[in-house]
Amino acid sequence: MSVFSFLTREKLTYRPSCPSVPSCPVSFMRGRRHRVDVPYALPKDEREEERLAFQHYTLHKILGGHYHAPIEPTVERILDVGTGTAKWAHDIARLFPQAQVYGLDLELPQGVGLPPPGNYHFVQGNVLQALPFPDNQFDFVHQRLLVSAIPSVRWPDVLHELVRVTKPGGYIELAEAGNSYQQVGASMQTFLNWGQIASIRKGIDVSLMPYLGDLLARVDMRHIRTRTFQLPVGTWGGKEGDLYARDMYAAFQGLKNFYCAVGDVDPDNFDAILADLPQEWEFCHTTHAFYIAYGQK
Known part of the structure; x- marks a missing residue:
């Protein structure tokens, strides 16, 4: 088995698909389950939940923590938009046991690991629609890696909703990875070109991600801070x-x-190019830019 085979440390048991949406619109292609009612590029299935759980562990280690905004220890309400597996929200709920933590997503997380903390609550919702919360509810709103789910023309709407549900003085934090790679080879460049073509056809613009701070400024956030991590790709x-x-x-x-x-x-061409990437990352010493921005309402 290749060292790049996907592994997880946690054995997960799964509930039936789409447990909270009786007739959720999905399609199955090459063994992967996709929602067809949203422009999300990645699958929504058990295999993807395993990857997201692994990703959560990886990002915590690489980025040095779960968040960067200077939120107070006395924070009362936290919202995780696009909560996915809810790993981030569960960890935050344990870090802030006095706070009520809400995870919003299209579907209830299917994986069953540790029981969710008592102060965690799942709320079904779509980030491309009005959020199901009143105004001025949350001290901290967190959104991570939704670039492949939000068409570029919808970013202002999404951010206005995040601002609406944030309390005055509260913080919004965005964490995203775009298409900025350094030291890439021919196969990686081909892969990136494919991604750009497909994304444009779906109205997704990953080149916006270096400008998260500017996006927050356009919705009148204050005290904006940004940080870019150059993450190594490969052993x-x-x-x-x-x-x-x-x-x-x-x-x-x-x-x-x-x-x-x-x-x-x-x-077949996709498979051939994909198979080349791990060795190319090693040879070229490829890095990937990861962006974090936060601001205060």
């Missing part, structure tokens, strides 16, 4: 680089249906 970058490469490779596997169906990429 050449030590344990962190190895973890990040494993996560990235699994994410790229999950993009196959998106690239092939939307970007007209030949499936």
Whole structure:
């Protein structure tokens, strides 16, 4: 088995798909489950939940924590938008046991690991629609890695909703990874070109991600801070680089249906290029830019 085969440390048991949505619109392609009512590029299935759990562990290690905004220990209400597996929200609920933590997503997380903390609450919702909360509810609103779910024209709407539900003086934090890679080879460049074509056809613009701070400024956030991490991709970058490469490779596997169906990429060509990437990352010492921005209402 390749060192880039996707592994997790936690054995997960799964509930039936779409437990909170009786007739959720999905399609199945090449064994992967996709929601067809949203522009999300990645699957929504058990395999993707395993990857997201691994990704949460990886990002915590690489980024040095779960958040960067200077939230107070007395924070009372926290919202995680696009909560996915809810790993981030569960960890935050344990870090702030006095706070009520809400995770919002299209579907209830399917994986069953540790029981959720008593101060965690799942809320079904779509980030592209009005959030199901009154105004001025949350001291801290967190949103991570939703670039492949939000068309570029919808970012202002999404951010206005995040601001609306944030208390005066509260913080919003965005964490995203775009298409800015350094030291790439021919196969990686091909992969990025495919992604750009498919994304444009879905109205997604990953080149916006270096400008998260500007996006927050346009919705009148104050005291904005930004930070860019150059993350190593591959074992050449030590344990962190190895973890990040494993996560990235699994994410790229999950993009196959998106690239092939939307970007007209030949499936066999996709597989051949994907297989080249781990060795190319090692040879080129590839790095990937990861962006964090936060601001205060």
